[in-house]
Amino acid sequence: MNSSTTPAPPGTAPHDRARGALLGLAVGDALGAPAENLTPEEIRARWGRVEDFVLDAPAGTDDTEYTIFSALLLAQHGHALTPAHVEAAWRTRIADGAEGPFRGAGFSERGTVENLRRGLTAPQSAQHRHAWSDGLAMRAAPFGVFAAGDPAEAARLIAIDGSVSHDGEGIHGGRAVAAAVAVAVAGGDLDACVAAALAAVPADSWTARTLARTVTAVREARRTADTGTARGREEVERAVLRAAVVRGYPWTDLAPEAVGLAFGALAACDGRFRPTVLTAVNMGRDADTTAAVAGAVAGALAGTAGIPAAWAAAIGPVSGSCLAWVKGRHILDVADALVAARPATDRVADRSAR
Template structure:
């Protein structure tokens, strides 16, 4: 797939789609958090089927907080973002900063922090056993929002950010999501967003192969089953998991797997926000991240108004559970600031 063949709409990105991307991510994160690391069978035993928030006080996880962290770096440095600036922020605001009760988040984040504390610098700081994790995938949406309409630039910028914490497939997963969000915020449809994801990663990469298998599984199973019925819906979800999940591996945070599950959920839902996010949640695994990615892309495709009102209203400012530095920041304010940093304020105002 060549980026030059992807038809990116010429119109200006809208704040509604930018807000939809980040709010959709936060909603997916909060919906998926209780199901993280569970199997579909365990989810069914606990809740039947997740159809909304299962906690009285839903909240985002490291997915939302690191999204805000990366977004604020983009707002500060824009297209001139460098690995040194990212590394400096990790040192001052994470490694040497105040941590929330979850102590900085997942495997890739903790491994990166420890490498930085040992004195390693980028890209050596990303050389650890979890460099292929979905920790960059989860914070990819701001790069698409900032570089709306330019998937190649969105992919380049997230690779800069990821050079401190990830390598190889860990970076490819982030690039795929950032590129998809970039064209979706600009008004593209789901097929074009998928094409953009394929276009920015190596054709023979684990990420590209898993994404292709997941999408093929959706097409094949929907042809064989009636996906409008509960039985057909579950059959499609099983097919996506068979295509994307690495069985026998003890952890659920693989970047290629997360991309395959999230985009499989989007394809199964034809981009519909509610269906895509709930499909991702009910497939389990790293459910907060896969639902966050599905929510980011679906929100970018349709805008914030496509997110159910009760879900939108449940999202408040970040609580600082992992990164104390982002406490009090709201994803909607961050989305507005990203678009203002990317384009003149007058042009943004005309697209509301």
């Protein structure tokens, strides 16, 4: 990794970085959705190398809609957020409102809803087979936006949000992402983001080991690979995959893997937005989440100006296909709401950082 990460334009305000974080998440989600659960070989067979949207009508998935869901809850309660607030929102806006089989998202969300419907409460509601999924990491960026400059607080808040749905490594994945975004929105560089992510989780955790291993793998691969060529890029991507992927595991949504792949993509491209999210997409696996996480950090590093205009323009209000309650919300409006919800003392700090 190179500490000379391409910075946002001079004068980029934390508010614009906040918008970049959530817009970057939504763009990464939409870019990665068609490649979800594919291998790099399958991606190449279908599209060569993904360099742009491959669908005529690109759209985000549950990653974007659950991000909006959690962000609006955070904007409502701020630093006073409690597990009771999160559980009540899941019950009234998801579990109690859905009829028939739940189709709102991935395995961790399904397990959580089933537990809530059985009468379990947090943290027992998170005791299911997929508590270590990347479903919390995918919705962690708003907590870094809200707690910009305070990665420990961002990590604390996302753990509260995750108490209803995740446990163990699932929580660690969310904490790592939230902390990294908090540093990026405040103007930190990629090295500082990686350091914050590692500091937010136990050093002996699977998440920390995988994150550190992928960043190291990138550094070692770049010593010999010519990353200016397609072959060189593929060599680096293979190194990241070897460092992060648990071969033989039946699902691709394991939090340590997804977080490792996302930070591997960031390290491989020095946090530059376009190559970072495309690297995440072309590695496959849980590509929508991996690209969403990488896109959130890269978007916060770059601000909105660093996100290709055509990609940004393709992101509209969400359809509510996963969560009817968020239908019609736009990710940029949500970013604005989070910034407006920050205490006045935090906003003063923002202005002094400009």
